[in-house]
Amino acid sequence: MSSSVYKYSRFFHCFTHEDQVCLYNALTMETVYTTADKFEQAKCLFETGWHVGNNSILRKMFHHNMIVPKQQDEEFILKEIRKTLFSGPKIRVMVLHMTDFCDLKCKYCFIEGGQSSGYRRQVMSFETAKAAVDKFFNIIQGHETQKSPSVVFYGGEPLLNWETIKYALLDIEQKEKETGINIDKVIITNGTILNDEIIEFIKRYNIQISVSLDGIQEVNDANRIDLHGEGSFNRAVKAIKCLMGNGVTPAVSCVMAKEGIPRVDDSIRFLIEDLRIKGLGFNHVSIIPGLNFYDPAYEEQFADAILHVQDVIQRQYPFVYERRMGHKVNMFLDKLFIKSDCTGCGEQFSVSPLGEIGICQGYMGSRKTFRKTVFDSEYNPEEDPVFVEWSKRSPLNIEKCLACPALATCGGGCPRNADMINGSIWEPDSAFCHFAKKAQTWLIWRNQE
């Protein structure tokens, strides 16, 4: 029972903070907290052939799979896990791009930024929306997933094509009755053209709505501007207040660009205390070839700001869900491994305004991965080799990720970013790695507190 018959697991990591040590299994998320002195003593005993059962730290490490029998084949265990977890795509989400027209011209927009100079904008027709809804219901029938199926109305600004959204909602309602499947409906909007009829529909169909707003006016209007260069802050805030006044609590989608980081405390206070927002999500600025480049210094600052926000939320606003960290906190406390963050990894397809089917809205400008259409009756994206490949993208299948302490809580970041930065979805998303590693350290020490 000594180091002659035992070894450190390849997933064993050691976090240190002042005189404290956290021993951690990055695959199972098991933790052992002790002091640096006690761990040093245990390590010496283990490495000089001491009996594992004779030391309490070594016993705990053995119990939590940080020390494993030398003959234990961890590669075999990984292969068996992969066999169970990666059985191909299981579509749950359809993202409908109602139009790629928008009444704003946000400086960091990845939809706009991905379009070539001769790009022709389009608007989704009734016929395309109906074919997409039919395709979606055909695919999801018989599926069982951990989360409800959902249809996301996306753009551009989707409400510019309100008549087709209305038509699609009626069609979805009919299909729900026919199949007994309930669908979550989500609209992602900049809020500039909300009106009474739209709000009435939002209430009637119990639509989840997310309004894009980056924080206080100075922060928002630095990037979120209209075609005349005017800031969008007042219009977005008016929309949020109008929704609230009608009994609808929207979520807020925030891009935290460089300008927003120094004012994050003001923005979070404004969103939660003034606007009474209960759900929000912070995004970093997407990589856009020729426009937004991978900037390690920015990604470090972004990570620090998100963790600071979560500290504020945990301390002052425990009723607020910031999805970027909230998901990690919940999964870490439940000891549930995040197979992948991105719904593009086997759970979603996107539909262009013309009905082309692809994986990720981030490729809408270039149409990369968009190969067939909703009118191809035989086509099932779950059988498409590109969708099958994406469904396997997980830190568990990326060799460089297996040695990372954030293996279980990372989710692998954004495959599109990995593709843009490193040339392949099978590379890590370097931009996201900064946040994932800092978040893992944050989870370890906040968990101890």
Added chain:
Amino acid sequence: MKKIEKNEASTTVDIRKMIEAIKKESSDNKK
């Protein structure tokens, strides 16, 4: 640190349970 009510792909998995099941099956097969 507290859990927060949800307001992000869906597949999350209890790897510990999975590993225990794999080990058990492997040892049963050896018998």
